[in-house]
Amino acid sequence: MFLNYLALCMILIVLVILFYTFIYIHELPYESAKHRNHPQQDAIYVACWLSLFTLHAIWPLVFLWALSHKDDSATAETESGTANHSDLLTRLAQLESRIKEMEQEASGKPAKGARGK
Template sequence: MLDYFALGVLIFVGITLFYGIIVLHDIPYEIAVHRNHPHQDAIHAAGWVSLFTLHALWPFLWIWAMLYREDRGWGFTGGTPGSGQEADLAQQLAELRQRVEQLEGRATPPQRGQGEV
C-alpha cells in the first residue's frame, strides 16, 4: 500500500514541477501584459524558447519585460512623445533669449581705451 502512495506522491511532485517551470517561464510575459508592453508576443515566444535553451534567455526576458512602462515608455527620455515637454522647452528657450536681448540692450558697449586689454 505504501508503495502505491509513494508512487502517487512522486507523480504528483513531477507534474507540479513540470507545470511550475512553465508558470515560472511565463512571468516575463505576465509582466509584459501588465505593463502593456509593445513586444508581448515576442517575449512570450522567447519564454517558450528559453525552456529549450536551458533557461539561458530567461533573465534577459525579465529585463526586457521590466524596461517598458506605459506611462514613461522605455525610460530613455524625460517623457512620452507628445507630452508637451518640447513645447515647454521651446517656451523656456524663447524667454531666455528675450532676457539675453534685454540685458544686451541695456549694456553699453565698452568705449575705446576702457575695458580693452
Template sequence: MGDPFLNWLALGVLCFVVVVLFYGIIAIHDVPHMIAVQRDHPHQDAIYAAGWVSLFTLHALWPFLWIWAMAYRPDRGWGFSQPDQHAQSALADEIAALRRRVDELEARTEAPPVKGS
C-alpha cells in the same frame, strides 16, 4: 518486499511532485509575459515566444526576458526618467529666443538691392 500500499503511495507522491514541478516551471517562465501584458509592452508576443524557447535552452534566456519586460513602462516608455514640465518649458523658451535672434541676424545681413549700377 514491504507493504504494497506504501509502494503505490510513494509512486503517487512521486508523480504528483513531477507534475507540480513541470507546471511550476511553465508558470515561472510565463512571468515575463505577464509583466509585459500588465505594462502594455509593445513586444508582448516576442517575449511570450522567447519564454517558450527559454524552456528548451535550459532557462538561459529567462533573465534577459525579465529585464526586457521590465524595461518598458507605459508612462515613460523606454527611458529612465520623465523630464519635468519646468525644464521642458524652459527649453521651449530658450529655443523661441534663439529663433528670434536668428531671424534678427538674418534680417541685418540681408543687403539692400543696389540701384543704378
C-alpha cells in the same frame, strides 16, 4: 504493497506540481509584459518558449526585456491633458472658421473678414 503505490502516487503528484511551477515561472516575463502593455509582448512570449531550448539561459534577459517598458499613458494624460485640450479647442475653432469661409465663398457671398482681390 500499499505503501509502494502510495509512494508512487506522491512522486507523480510532486512531479506534476514541479512541472506546473516550472511553467508558471517560465511565463512570468510574458505576464509582466502584458500587465505593462509592452509593445513587444508577443515577441516576449515567443522568447519565453525559446528559452526552454536554451535551458533558460536567456530567460533573465527576456525578463529584463519585459520589465524595460513602463506604461506612462495614464500619467502623461493627467500632466499634459489640459494643454492638449486647449490646443485642440483652438485648432477646432480655426477649422470651423475656415469651413464657414469656404461655405460662404461657395455660395457666392463674401466671407467676413475676407480680403478682396
